[in-house]
Amino acid sequence: MNSPRRSHSPETRQRARSHLRFLTRSAVLAATGATVAIGVVVAKEHPGASGSSTAPAAVPAAPTTASTTTTTTTAPPTTTTPSASPGSTAPTTTTLPPTTTTTLPPTTTTTLPVVTSGGTSR
Amino acid sequence: MSPTNLSAAQPAVTARTFRAIGTTATVVVQDQSRADEAEHLLRDEISAIDRACSRFRSDSELAYLHANEGRAVPVSSLLFEALDVAYSVADRTQGAVDPTVGSAMAMLGYDRDFDLIESRPLHLADLGPVPGFRHLHLDRKRKTARIPRGVRLDLGSSAKALLADRAAAHIASELGSGALVSIGGDVAVAGESPTEGWAIGIAVDSAMGPGDADQVVAIRHGGLASSSTLVRTWAMGGEQAHHIVDPATGRSASTSWRLVSAAGASCVDANALSTASIVWGDQAVERLRPFDQAVRLLRHDGKLFTLGGWPEADRP
Numbered sequence: 001m002n003s004p005r006r007s008h009s010p011e012t013r014q015r016a017r018s019h020l021r022f023l024t025r026s027a028v029l030a031a032t033g034a035t036v037a038i039g040v041v042v043a044k045e046h047p048g049a050s051g052s053s054t055a056p057a058a059v060p061a062a063p064t065t066a067s068t069t070t071t072t073t074t075a076p077p078t079t080t081t082p083s084a085s086p087g088s089t090a091p092t093t094t095t096l097p098p099t100t101t102t103t104l105p106p107t108t109t110t111t112l113p114v115v116t117s118g119g120t121s122r
Numbered sequence: 123m124s125p126t127n128l129s130a131a132q133p134a135v136t137a138r139t140f141r142a143i144g145t146t147a148t149v150v151v152q153d154q155s156r157a158d159e160a161e162h163l164l165r166d167e168i169s170a171i172d173r174a175c176s177r178f179r180s181d182s183e184l185a186y187l188h189a190n191e192g193r194a195v196p197v198s199s200l201l202f203e204a205l206d207v208a209y210s211v212a213d214r215t216q217g218a219v220d221p222t223v224g225s226a227m228a229m230l231g232y233d234r235d236f237d238l239i240e241s242r243p244l245h246l247a248d249l250g251p252v253p254g255f256r257h258l259h260l261d262r263k264r265k266t267a268r269i270p271r272g273v274r275l276d277l278g279s280s281a282k283a284l285l286a287d288r289a290a291a292h293i294a295s296e297l298g299s300g301a302l303v304s305i306g307g308d309v310a311v312a313g314e315s316p317t318e319g320w321a322i323g324i325a326v327d328s329a330m331g332p333g334d335a336d337q338v339v340a341i342r343h344g345g346l347a348s349s350s351t352l353v354r355t356w357a358m359g360g361e362q363a364h365h366i367v368d369p370a371t372g373r374s375a376s377t378s379w380r381l382v383s384a385a386g387a388s389c390v391d392a393n394a395l396s397t398a399s400i401v402w403g404d405q406a407v408e409r410l411r412p413f414d415q416a417v418r419l420l421r422h423d424g425k426l427f428t429l430g431g432w433p434e435a436d437r438p
Contacts, residue, residue: 105416105431106339119350
């Protein structure tokens, strides 16, 4: 069954053309915006990388992730040597997180101690 | 107890030492005139934690929790804090320091104050892995705790460190000056420290005098704790037992270490690693690396390992 053919006035056709132009522009703008957004994300995630072999990324490289320990710790007061694992036990694959609160390590002192820390005999 | 003037050791610090909860408690303050007050405050803190956490007292809150196994029991803020700390320590150490070792401790003979332990036959077949800390259920909103039937808790390790932290903070706050508290060698400091820090001797036995320490270190914040299996030992059915239980076996931990000392942002943090290292044994050094804490490990053969910036040099 054929649908009844409708007649369109010039005004109606003009409105339809305007609407179509608006939709087309919107689609183009949205696609452009998405492309730019993707570019920004890529540039941040991969600073220095570029889709072109000649043009550098337009967005400045994002700063590197700051270490959570550098702001709260200082170098040990005395030299330390990384200690070897005792025995022949294979290294574990523990993924324990470090403590949330960082504190400075003890320092050596020539002062006589006020208490002794050791096993609790009594 | 009369004050001990440690002016020869550290200028203007005064120490009070007394017996409590089966061990030795010490408070050190910089203002000699406030020493009495500091001692009273420490005694109050000890009494409070003993009433809440002791598994040797029939009238403790912990005993009430045990008597009501399988039910959610409302508990005081102090016991809730102690249980919460014990759970957190167990979580951080992946179960190496586990509060559900109560029954294992009892089977090993440590079911009464340490001074009263007697040798009895040991039934090895009864020993096995402990239930695990995740069986401890804490409801923060209702301030309740629940343990399954048959589970018994021992908060000794973390509660002693918590006591040191709480007491040091309370005393420093009340006195408005720096304070150090040691509970059986687990040390916490709070408030302003002496110019060179609080000097602490490191020795296998915390009862050793200052002159017998292997090393002297200073801390200005937080805490420092040590664990050893060479002291607090007893004979049990022909076996030598000690107070650090390996949760995986339910037996006294078999370890490579004579002494492990650790520093931390609190005494609880320090005690967690010193105790866990005893349980971890040969794996301790590797397992300690992810933690940002200074640790000193003395192996039975005398070899010394240091991590996290712990100063290496021992006394000549």
